[in-house]
Amino acid sequence: MLNGIIRFFLENKFVTLLVLAMFIGWGISTAPFGWKTALPADPVPVDAIPDLGENQQIIFVDWMGRSPQDVEDQITYPLTTFLLGIPGVKSVRSTSMFGFSSIYVIFDEQTEFYWSRSRILEKLNSLPSGLLPPGVQPALGPDATALGQVYWYTLEGRDTAGNPTGGWDLHEIRTVQDFYVKYALNGVEGVSEVASVGGQVKEYQVDVNPDALKAYSIPLMDVMAAVKKSNRDAGAQTIEINKAEYLVRGLGYIRKVEDLELAVVAVHNNVPIRIKDIGVVSLGPATRRGLLDKDGAEVAGGVVVARYGSNPLAVINGVKAKIAEIAPGLPKKMLSDGRVSQLTIVPFYDRTHLIRETLGTLERALSHEILISIIVVIVLVLNLRASLLISSMLPVAVLMTFIVMRYAGVDANIVALSGIAIAIGVMVDVGIVFVENIIRHLEMPENHGVRGRRLLEVIYAAVVEVSSAITTALATTVVSFLPVFAMQSAEGKLFKPLAFTKTFALGASFVLGIVVLPAMAHLVLSLNFDKKRVRNTWNVALIAAGILFAIVFKTGLPLWLAVIGLNNLMENKWPERWKAMPNYINIGVVLLVATFFLTEEWMPLGHHNALLGNYLFVLVLLGFILGILMSIVHFYEPVLKWCLVNKGKFMLVPLFTILFGVVIWLGWNSTFGFVAKGFDRLGWNVRATGLWSTMLHKFPGMGKEFMPALDEGSFLLMPTSMPHSGVQENQRVVAQLDMLLANIPEVELAVGKAGRAETALDPAPISMYENIINYKPEFLINEDGKRETFKTDKKGRFVLVSGDTLPNEEALLQGIKQTELIPDPDGQYFRNWRPQIKGPGDIWDEIVRVTRLPGVTSAPKLQPIETRLVMLQTGMRAPMGIKVYGPDLKTIEDFGLQLEAILKEVPSVKAEAAFADRIVGKPYLQLNIDRVAAARYGLNIEDVQNFIETAIGGMEVTTTVEGRERFPVRVRYPRELRDNPESIKKMLVPTPVGAQVPLGDLVRVEYVRGPQMIKSEDTFLTGYVLFDKKEGYAEVDVVEEAQRFIRQRIDSGELTVPAGVSYKFSGSYENQLRAMKRLSIVIPISLILIFLLLFFQFKTIIASSIHFSGVFVAFAGGFIMLWLYGQDWFLHFSIAGESMRDLFQLHTINLSVAVWVGFIALFGIATDDGVIMGTYIHQVFEERKPSTVAEVREAVLIAGKKRVRPAMMTAAVAIIALLPVLTSTGKGADIMVPMAIPTFGGMTIQLMTMFVVPVLQAYWREGVVRRQLAGA
Secondary structure: OOOHHHHHHHOOOHHHHHHHHHHHHHHHHHHOOOOOOOOOOOOOOOOOOOOOEEEEEEOOOOOOOHHHHHHHHHHHHHHHHHOOOOOOOOEEEEEOOOOOEEEEEEEEEOOOOHHHHHHHHHHHHHOOOOOOOOOOOEOOOOOOOOEEEEEEEEOOOOOOOOOOOOOOOHHHHHHHHHHHHHHHHOOOOOEEEEEEOOOOOOOEEEEHHHHHHHHHOOHHHHHHHHHHOOOOOOOEEEEEEOOEEEEEOOOOOOOOOOHHHEEEEEOOOEEEEHHHHHEEEEEEHHHHEEEEEEEEEEEEEEEEOOOOOOOOOHHHHHHHHHHHHHHHOOOOEEOOOOOOEEEEEEEEHHHHHHHHHHHHHHHHHHHHHHHHHHHHHHHOOOOOOOOHHHHHHHHHHHHHHHHHHHHHHHEEEEHHHHHHHHHHHHHHHHHHHHHHHHHHHHHHHHHHOOOHHHHHHHHHHHHHHHHHHHHHHHHHHHOOOHHHHHHHHEEEEEEEEHHHHHHHHHHHHHHHHHHHHHHHHHHHHHHOOHHHHHHHHHHHEEEEEEEEHHHHHOOOOOOOHHHHHHHHHHHHOOOOOHHOOOHHHHHHHHHHHHHHHHHHHHHHOOOOHHHHHHHHHHHHHHHHHHHHHHHHHHHHHHHHHHOOOOOOOHHHHHHHHHHHHHHHHHHHHHHHHHHHHHHHHHOOOOOHHHHHHHHHHHHOOOOOOOOOOOOEEEEEEEOOEEEOOHHHHHHHHHHHHHHHOOOOOOEEEEEEEOOOOOOOOOOOOOOEEEEEEEOOOOEEEEOOOOEOOOOOOOOOOOEEEEEEEEEEHHHHHOOHHHEOEEEOOEEEEOOOOOOOOOOOOHHHHHHHHOOOOOOOOOOOOOHHHHHHHHHHHOOOOOOEEEEEEOOOOHHHHHHHHHHHHHHHOOOOHHHHHOEOOOOOOOOEEEEOOOOOHHHHOOOOOOHHHHHHHHHHHHHEEEEEEEOOEEEEEEEEEOHHHHHHHHHOOHHHHHHHOOOOEEEEHHHEEEEEEEOOOOEEOOOOOEEEEEEEEEOOOOOHHHHHHHHHHHHHHHHHOOOOOOOOOOOEEEEEHHHHHHHHHHHHHHHHHHHHHHHHHHHHHOOOOOHHHHHHHHHHHHHHHHHHHHHHHHOOOOOOOOOEEEEEHHHHHOOOOOEEEEHHHHHHHHHHHHHHHHHHHHHHHHHHHHHHHOOOOOHHHHHHHHHHHHHHHHHHHHHHHHOOHHHHHHHOOOHHHHHHHHHHHHHHHHHHHHHHHHHHHHHHHHHHHHHHHHHHHHHH
């Protein structure tokens, strides 16, 4: 079937060209990079990283004014127990806070998101009577997760020039947000919810005078009834007048304060008693549990939450379009100074920047990889036509990958697109093997100069010959990724897109290899340039085009076309022995030009070094690597001869390599621990020797973590104040934090939130802060997230629009803005950070230093998306922590404080970041009703409680309807009568017998400490102990060390676990443990499948094992490269002032899931060279049928010589193509680089497979021959 497909498209080139054009056009339209073309755009959905959150639904229950304990006892607990029986529910995580309950129902991964919502709705609709208090109605939260918070904004007064003006009250801004902006943005496609945050909600407040109530003998309940009756419209059907129908309305809604003042409460002696006679009506702010601050000033705004499964970038763009649409109609006012101030929507967190920068990083890495692959192909193939064929297929395969991603539902994010990046080398391999075999067939004497049908048959035979080997090689690569497809939970959501895209990319390259490449090869190789007139015409055209382009574009670069044309015209002048020189000159010119384009894009030594310096560096770097690889090809024959004679000595090299890799991975003690135990039996403690301790220190084993953190370009500072702090104190603290943060030069904007936004996604107490800190990028960037260069003078100083020149540091001190600099493609990057700030970690250290305030806890290092993910997965606001379960809150808190003290002693834990929940620290003023006293005055409990609720807390009686706006009306006692316990005791409570008694006679006032927030999981009360790791330590290692410390304290009796208390460590590291547990099962299965594929290809276990050996060598090579990255001496030198360690971002790499994915990618391609070489060795043995040891070695040598070049080509492309990834910076590089390191190291070390496979083949075949000779 495969042969038939190859022949069909080879013979039907018009169909092939149509298919190729369709792939290109369709791929461009689905590309995620926002290319502006004439084609209709249908791009792949885009986000920065995949949504790793649990499959969960949120149930939100509002019960205003009630304490966390009341909410827990009467709402959270009964509702949690009721929801546990829903099919597919894994656990239920609950939070009870002042005034509301938030319940997270976590489903297993197989449960479909919207199916789970329907199941919860069914359950809520069938709540048993009496399960919840009267009037309490649970509601299902938005169809989104906290990761969907993609756009935060404030509403600010600004003049026509965009300058802040102020002049707006917080309640005015909040009203516009609640009733205009919120609803407008909620209508954008993909938006699940727009939640308001900060500001003040306007309400009508009726402060009744208790003395007036007593004088008129009016109960407080009558006042509430009067307020409610005064706010009502009515309809009276219709009437007809003169055959016209009129609708009759009775208007009675409250429109202003005066309307409410005139409401009649009672009539005494025919005199109406109005509200204003017994109290004061005013407009004021409603009680709030959240506020927003920007740079020290209180503001109001909102957050846009994207719907689950929507395209975040499309949602944000839609929101921005809607904002632009409604912006002109937002309210404006004239200020006292004559300026016009209009409310303006100003974003302070916009994920677009992160998405664009991440895509920009990937786009640059992919383009650099493609360019560098083209250069390598040209060098290795030394044939411009063949190089053109191979190189042209690569971008088309990438475009085809976008097509499949678009319609397979795979989003474009940092991880998914990294799959294409790490597959580039293998994608090029397909074209290299096919085209190299075509060229080899054409170089045979019988095929020299063939044209037409004969050329087609030669190409067909060449492609068919290697198609089975290519199929096997690609199949092993695809099969190697089965462990990634088998991942579950967070790691599965993270890396399955990568597995899909890599598979799509390999499939696309294979399809092009058998469908398009043979036909294109026939077309290109059929072009006849041998006729002198044709050649001269083409060459003159090249010269003319080069000169014309140079004049039009005012650059000398196009003159390379003229150089090629002149070289071709002069080719007949060369002597016979130099006849091939013109071709080499053309190749050299194309190489120099391609390298120049690569250098312009890459600039590895930075823009502070001249383009020429970067150009020379790229030439030397590529020349050095290619020189080493080509020297292997050049000296392959003598080296292989020696290896075949000295098999035992040679095999020590790969065996030592594998052993070295295992030691790096597991550590010296784990690898050779059995040796120490053996010496222990002999009475010699080898562990005490200097050699053992040195090796133990040098090779401790790889650190383990779930994932390297993605640099999001912003931090999320989440400290807390003491539980007893009130709204006013928290407002002061969050404003102080923002002002301190804004003074850090690298911080662009600091916006702080205390408490919660008006959404079920944000169950935060008023004492919890979220300060979003947007820091400046290291270098100025443009709108597409790419670094921009600016004009400088000869001394490297930046030239300003004003004509002044300033060095970078001076420009920073003066606060020079981007608009004051002059963009220049040949200029330099402008660095936004001070010289002492080397990375985001230094900015975080500055943040920690300035935010040490009394009464404010420390906070772990967090970023917005990272925090949302951690909170979704664990419920905690830190990447690691301990969950303490117990019978009561006090016991949980006490045990948590003991754990906190122990964690502060763990060497790898930041002592200042270890913090246990202060659960029962909130002051409670409890009014304990004296039932005897209440009964004495004819009062029941309900009467007293209604009075307490209304007089002290204020009762929301009704809601006004003022056009589109709605405001609550609240009745209560004046503040001065309820602002301290003594005043509360003096409040007069009306009784049925007509007397009014002080509240203090009916209740006993108690001061107690209670919970601010009550957390539970599956109905069990829970408390958290949060902690963070020090720099340089891996997550899993830190947790294991903390576990060991706590276990030692328990064993020694220093720590006693109370009865009914249990604890467990939780956080991101759980994902790592779960992933490793699963991979430990699936990776061996994958390797077995790879082995079976090799067995189906080579039909013998021995041959399959020989080719499979490359996996172990490559595996060791990956660990060796990881180890080198952590060694201070490795690449510890600079070129042109640029540190090679900084260029290649050398630092300690922990063994994360990203690194394992790099290894999995390596497993698939590690066997490719062995398969290609082994297949041809098998063919040579079939042809030659050697019968002596010498003939076996000769056959192996012949086969090795024939296949070392294409094998080296595939390895060279796989290695060199990763250089741009290893040097990539910007958003997303944090994840790409760890995935690329194992592949780069493994493929480099795996080069010895070109010797190992022939040597093992020879050893096997020699053994067979010796046995045959012995038998004869």
